[in-house]
Amino acid sequence: MDMPPPSPTVLAKKARILDRLRTVLPADAVIGDEAETRAYECDALTAYRCPPLAAVLPASTNEVAAVLKICHEENVPVVPRGAGTSLAGGALPTADSVILGVARMNAVLETDYENRFVRVQTGRTNLSVTGAVEEMDFFYAPDPSSQLACAIAGNIAMNSGGAHCLKYGVTTNNLLGVTLVTMEGEVVEIGGAHLDAGGLDLLGLICGSEGQLGVVTEATLRILRKPEGARPVLIGYDDIVVAGECVSDIIKSGILPVAIEFMDRPCIRATEAFAGAGYPDCEALLIVEVEGSEEEIAAQLERIVAIAKTHNPVELRESGSPEESAKIWLGRKSAFGAMGQINDYMCLDGTIPVSQLPLVLRRIGEMSKEFGLDVGNVFHAGDGNMHPLILFDANKPGDLEKCEAFGAEILKLCVEVGGCLTGEHGVGIEKRDLMVTQYEADDLDIQMAVKDVFDPKWLLNPAKVFPLQSSETRRIAAE
Amino acid sequence: MMRPGSEAELADAVAGATGPLRVIGGGTRDIGAPVDGDVLSAAGLSGISLYEPGALTLVAAAGTPLADIEAALASEGQRLAFEPMDHRGLLGTTGVPTIGGVVAANVSGPRRIQAGACRDSALGVRFVDGRGRVLKNGGRVMKNVTGYDLVKLLAGSWGTLGVLSEVSLKVQAIPETEATLVAQGLSAQDGVAALSAALGSPFDVTGAAWLSDTGEARVRIEGLAASVAYRLKQMGAEICAGWDVYEGVASAALWQEVRDVTPLSGQAGTVWRVSVKPTDAPALLNALGDPQAICDWGGGLVWLLMPEGGDGGAAAVRGAVARLGGHATLVRGSAETRRAVSVFQPEEAGVARITAGLRAQFDPRGILNPGLMG
Numbered sequence A: 001m002d003m004p005p006p007s008p009t010v011l012a013k014k015a016r017i018l019d020r021l022r023t024v025l026p027a028d029a030v031i032g033d034e035a036e037t038r039a040y041e042c043d044a045l046t047a048y049r050c051p052p053l054a055a056v057l058p059a060s061t062n063e064v065a066a067v068l069k070i071c072h073e074e075n076v077p078v079v080p081r082g083a084g085t086s087l088a089g090g091a092l093p094t095a096d097s098v099i100l101g102v103a104r105m106n107a108v109l110e111t112d113y114e115n116r117f118v119r120v121q122t123g124r125t126n127l128s129v130t131g132a133v134e135e136m137d138f139f140y141a142p143d144p145s146s147q148l149a150c151a152i153a154g155n156i157a158m159n160s161g162g163a164h165c166l167k168y169g170v171t172t173n174n175l176l177g178v179t180l181v182t183m184e185g186e187v188v189e190i191g192g193a194h195l196d197a198g199g200l201d202l203l204g205l206i207c208g209s210e211g212q213l214g215v216v217t218e219a220t221l222r223i224l225r226k227p228e229g230a231r232p233v234l235i236g237y238d239d240i241v242v243a244g245e246c247v248s249d250i251i252k253s254g255i256l257p258v259a260i261e262f263m264d265r266p267c268i269r270a271t272e273a274f275a276g277a278g279y280p281d282c283e284a285l286l287i288v289e290v291e292g293s294e295e296e297i298a299a300q301l302e303r304i305v306a307i308a309k310t311h312n313p314v315e316l317r318e319s320g321s322p323e324e325s326a327k328i329w330l331g332r333k334s335a336f337g338a339m340g341q342i343n344d345y346m347c348l349d350g351t352i353p354v355s356q357l358p359l360v361l362r363r364i365g366e367m368s369k370e371f372g373l374d375v376g377n378v379f380h381a382g383d384g385n386m387h388p389l390i391l392f393d394a395n396k397p398g399d400l401e402k403c404e405a406f407g408a409e410i411l412k413l414c415v416e417v418g419g420c421l422t423g424e425h426g427v428g429i430e431k432r433d434l435m436v437t438q439y440e441a442d443d444l445d446i447q448m449a450v451k452d453v454f455d456p457k458w459l460l461n462p463a464k465v466f467p468l469q470s471s472e473t474r475r476i477a478a479e
Numbered sequence B: 001m002m003r004p005g006s007e008a009e010l011a012d013a014v015a016g017a018t019g020p021l022r023v024i025g026g027g028t029r030d031i032g033a034p035v036d037g038d039v040l041s042a043a044g045l046s047g048i049s050l051y052e053p054g055a056l057t058l059v060a061a062a063g064t065p066l067a068d069i070e071a072a073l074a075s076e077g078q079r080l081a082f083e084p085m086d087h088r089g090l091l092g093t094t095g096v097p098t099i100g101g102v103v104a105a106n107v108s109g110p111r112r113i114q115a116g117a118c119r120d121s122a123l124g125v126r127f128v129d130g131r132g133r134v135l136k137n138g139g140r141v142m143k144n145v146t147g148y149d150l151v152k153l154l155a156g157s158w159g160t161l162g163v164l165s166e167v168s169l170k171v172q173a174i175p176e177t178e179a180t181l182v183a184q185g186l187s188a189q190d191g192v193a194a195l196s197a198a199l200g201s202p203f204d205v206t207g208a209a210w211l212s213d214t215g216e217a218r219v220r221i222e223g224l225a226a227s228v229a230y231r232l233k234q235m236g237a238e239i240c241a242g243w244d245v246y247e248g249v250a251s252a253a254l255w256q257e258v259r260d261v262t263p264l265s266g267q268a269g270t271v272w273r274v275s276v277k278p279t280d281a282p283a284l285l286n287a288l289g290d291p292q293a294i295c296d297w298g299g300g301l302v303w304l305l306m307p308e309g310g311d312g313g314a315a316a317v318r319g320a321v322a323r324l325g326g327h328a329t330l331v332r333g334s335a336e337t338r339r340a341v342s343v344f345q346p347e348e349a350g351v352a353r354i355t356a357g358l359r360a361q362f363d364p365r366g367i368l369n370p371g372l373m374g
């Protein structure tokens, strides 16, 4: 993975930059020591590492603004960082960059149950947003599997999703407003406790912009009242095509499950060995969860079971208690961990039209043989967001490269059948150079033109999202 | 009038334009500062190119009549979740609403509070920018974070950043039943408080409105018949004790009225559309001397009838909104009023600078509906 060479000018004035940053932040919030900057050398895409020039941990919007002003004046690239759980290398530093971490900004600023929103500083973790409103039986809906660790800052930057987004939508559908600090250090309020934009929808543009348009320091988030209850059913099939048909029939039936999760045989076997959830040994397994009161759950599950039966399942297990529900979810929730036990893995994130599921799963199986690497599939079937997990051995020379080539082929296939490169993890550095398979030069140009507006000097997270070649003239002109 | 029949012709028309263009779909949503320019209609780009009921997705050319789309969806028991308003009654316009117009104006009805706005259902767009380039963003799948989300930016940009040629949308199954709980004679304060309580319940309310003329509060529930019956019972026992129940078509009629702002149609005056924090709605009405109003979205969307004279209520409405937070749009007003006052909410300096920068990138010659949004 190429990254642009660090600017010698910036490297040469490291001491001066640190001095200036210390004039606006407390001493313990400016990290320049090489032993300590190492803590910020990578995110969850650990194959790529590079310690930054420095890291700063501001505690307020004003401090963020002061830091950005200095970096802007000094022409220092800035990489915003939440909790560093990005799987796409979104928070990967370059040697000449300052990591701007918002982890110290984790306060709840306002909760309003009547108007159903909460305002938080963006360093707050996803799960602790729900934690802050739980006592009143409310919750924040987007629930990435990383929710214990990941921050709202990263969720907004990546427009993260979760298992329950089939019903509740992803981050952008639950975001009401942000405080954004531009690279020049200007504080801009966008949106608020009210719905929708009065002019252009800048909020929609900022959500998912991967830290390239500004640093988000505060967010107004929609909260919802918790449903009375939830219960899953587990359905096993001996044919992935049939499982795909079942998904499509459930969706068409008018029932809106909160989640439809899918696992294939390699993944089922791995999780069984790891977690022993008692899954059947079959080609495809679905977990379908519905919400409501006891009666409502029963009525919905009855319909789903009836649909499932028309496709001759090999296993049909309706949860009858919280313990049984937990057991059904256990395997799914430990899928990543289970695959990680077998080997190193790379998690892909392409989305496909649900109708293409059988074709894509078959092709992935064939490619797995061609590349000689095992792959397991576990994903959000209701919306076609796949998560193929390719197993490789990081200690074996050439294996990572082979794995990346395999991954690239899968993503190209996703685009070919009408889907996209990434459904929720973001482009980062990982899928940067594949953008040309999904977009024409002009399509990328207009996106880069948006960055020109917010960050004319291309200092914010500059080497991400766009193929280096496409962004080169802009990055160089800005230097 | 130019009426290209293909995306390529549309691109040629924009590229070859030598002056301002007034971009229209069906021309039923004549909102914004009046634009002087050659009319460029997208109505010639028509047809559903893809509809997969099992994937809940539909792709159509921008000029496709909304009615065609709704009919195709209904034949599979599906619909657009965001319940777009038909502006013809309120604005007294004629013509055929198009799907491109719906997206360009981000038209969202009562179900917005539960199922999201039009922008939340928009999965992808193709459009022609001010340079005449054909561009695309997003796609036809429900989850997509590949690059910046220009779909949201184009939704609600009123043809000022690009002329839409194709949109792809997420659709929704029509639930088995719907019912509405109705109470009469509530003050704005009590009405909005009841709506807040309903929306804060676990019963998944899909419509919550209060109408000033009758003091009527309405709360809608949709879903499987058994489910709706259960929730009606629960709500009737708690939050909506003693409220009347309307079911099926009777319930649907109540929401069509709210969606299309029917009570304010055919009445003299300007009509404002104000987005505020729901519990601020009563204070807004109070500050304006309690004009006739419909509070949809639990109070968060206030439709106001104001006197036509002078500035059409602009100073008063904008003053109140400035104190409370939110934004106001003059949806109906004479051409003179719309020329004299800013139709869309004036922006703070920082936001205004970003907006101007984006316009300069998408439409460097300033030819697409210039000035419409201010």
Ligand SMILES: Cc1cc2nc3c(=O)[nH]c(=O)nc-3n(C[C@H](O)[C@H](O)[C@H](O)COP(=O)(O)OP(=O)(O)OC[C@H]3O[C@@H](n4cnc5c(N)ncnc54)[C@H](O)[C@@H]3O)c2cc1C
Binding pocket: A043, A044, A079, A080, A081, A082, A083, A084, A085, A086, A087, A089, A090, A091, A102, A122, A143, A144, A145, A146, A149, A150, A151, A152, A153, A154, A155, A156, A157, A158, A159, A160, A161, A162, A163, A210, A211, A212, A214, A215, A216, A217, A336, A424, A425, A426, A461
């Ligand atoms: C085990 C595991 C499971 C996961 N499951 C899911 C899942 O189910 N769904 C899902 O969507 N993702 C998932 N992820 C990916 C990851 O957790 C999300 O992308 C998350 O939103 C990243 O948040 P973060 O705070 O860790 O951000 P970081 O990794 O710190 O940063 C991510 C991006 O956000 C930018 N950024 C950070 N802070 C700011 C800010 N204040 N302003 C502007 N930009 C900023 C960064 O520059 C970077 O580009 C998973 C990751 C792991 C490791």
